[in-house]
Amino acid sequence: MTSLGEGLWGILFNPWLFSEIVMLALQAVMWSLVLRRMPITLAYPFMSLVIVFNLLAAWLLFGETISLQNLGGAFFIVCGILVMSVKKRTVA
Missing domain, CATH: 1.10.287 (Helix Hairpins)
Structure with a gap:
């Protein structure tokens, strides 16, 4: 059984979650660039x-x-x- 801290760190440093956050940030930047042009x-x-x-x-x-x-x-x-x-x- 893992403690809450290990579980939380495991979630926070999950590569899938990290890549999702990066992609959401990239989408926000791209969306603002698109709205500037059209x-x-x-x-x-x-x-x-x-x-x-x-x-x-x-x-x-x-x-x-x-x-x-x-x-x-x-x-x-x-x-x-x-x-x-x-x-x-x-x-x-």
């Missing part, structure tokens, strides 16, 4: 691509199977992003 109405829909990238990363890195439901969901996410990012045309 309006939020255009940038925010692309945040949904994280779900698609996570699906692909799970397949490539961990060999997880991708079901038809997963593919369908990713398809609808990409379609939604395309619909949101198309500029509205005004008819003169």
Whole structure:
């Protein structure tokens, strides 16, 4: 049985937790850089691509199977992003 201190240090110095914190910091920096270059109405829909990238990363890195439901969901996410990012045309 480990003491509370050993358990807490084990959690704090867990390489997976450390890498998650680094990635969250990197995401915050990247998000602020993106918002400097484009309006939020255009940038925010692309945040949904994280779900698609996570699906692909799970397949490539961990060999997880991708079901038809997963593919369908990713398809609808990409379609939604395309619909949101198309500029509205005004008819003169």
